[in-house]
Amino acid sequence: MTPPARRFATDVITFYHPDFWGLDSADALRDWAFADPQAFWLRVMDASAEAGITALELTFAPGDIDSALRAFGGAAAFRRELAARGLSVVSAFVAGADAPDWRQDGALPAIVADAERRAAFLAEVGAELLVTGLPMRTTFGTRPPFFVDAAYLTRMADIAHVVGEAVSRYGVKLAFHTESNSTFWYERDIDLFMALTDPRYVWLCPDSCHIALGGGDPVAVARRHSQRIALAHWKDAVRPIDVELTIDETVFAQQQPYMTELGTGIVDWRAWADAMSGTPGAGIVLVELDEAADPVAALRAGRAVVEAATQP
Incomplete structure (x- = not known):
């Protein structure tokens, strides 16, 4: 069977290093990009095209949906600007302080409304994937303890089904990202949550780095869940996280x-x-x-690694 044509994408967070913008801090970048979102996006687009990237994943501010809408006035205009450079949107990540908390009682209507808003944008911009994660764990030793048990993941699965069905009406798939220190991190978390969810409505976005940081085998995870992987984040890890991190901002x-x-x-x-x-x-x-000081060079180097790994 002939494999599908391969396109290279990146998350907009790749462009968040202040050095790339000639600024001295992440705060300065956020402030500048908020004041001139169009200039921010045009440089991201041009750098992506220069690096041979053809698709973007939107993420938290300043590379988020709201910023794109403020920059160009609407999803259709944003899509035209991307297309003029041979680019498109592949996905958007549910991120930001305004994203509803899945652990909060009574939050389901807000969670669904937020997902539908994002899905409507994705549909108009020509993308088909909404990527999200599960809530973070608490710092080990916190009292009372928070257990990521079957009951908890069943509650998360119930919400995922409702959200997945809601966004499917826009032609969008809901895929879950394996974030470090979240409740969807260890191999066991992934296996249990995927077993509890309907493959018609819930997809997987494995991140090779984060799975490795949890001491897992990203290749084994990918093979077990291969038919549910709608998108993957190709990212490298130095070694598993070997200490208990403080889970806060x-x-x-x-x-x-x-x-x-x-x-x-x-x-x-x-x-x-x-x-x-x-x-x-x-x-x-x-x-x-994440936050490459020279994103064009870093993306080209990353592409070279992928191309070498996919040679027969």
Whole structure:
């Protein structure tokens, strides 16, 4: 069987390093991008095209849906700007302080409304994937303890079914991302949640780095759940996280030292590429490089690793 044509994508977070913008901090970048969202997006688009990237995943601000709408006035205009550079949107990540909390009682109507708003944008911009995660764990040793047990994941599965069905009406699939220190991180979390959810409405977005950071085998996870992988994040890890991190607003920064550019860490890229080749999401390779100071060079290097790993 001939494999599908491969397109390279990246998450907009790849462009969040302040050095790329000649600024001195992440806060300065957020402020500048909020003041001039069109200038932010045009440079992201141009750099993506220069790096040979053809698709983007939207994420938290400043590379979020609201920013794109403010920059261009609507999804259709945003789509036209992307298309003029040979680009498209492949997905959007449910992120940001305004995203409803799945653990909060009575939040389901707000969760569904938020997902439908994002799905409507994705449909208009020509994308088919809404990527989300499950809530974070609590810091180990916190009292009272919070257990990620069957009852908890069953509640999450019930919500996922409602959201997945709601966005399916827009032609959008709901895929779950394997975020470090979340309740969808360890191999056991992934296996149990996927077993509890209907494959017609709930898909998987495995992140090779984050699964490895949890001490798991990303290739084994991909092989077990191959027919439910709508998209994957190709990202490398230095080693599993070997300490108990404090899970608060700084946890993502605490994870950074364990992440690295493709080909410089522990992920077996040839085996990962082989596992990805038989998935529904095989046509897109999303190279994720958090906050690269030189994103064009980093994305080109990442593409080279992928191309080497996929050679016969």
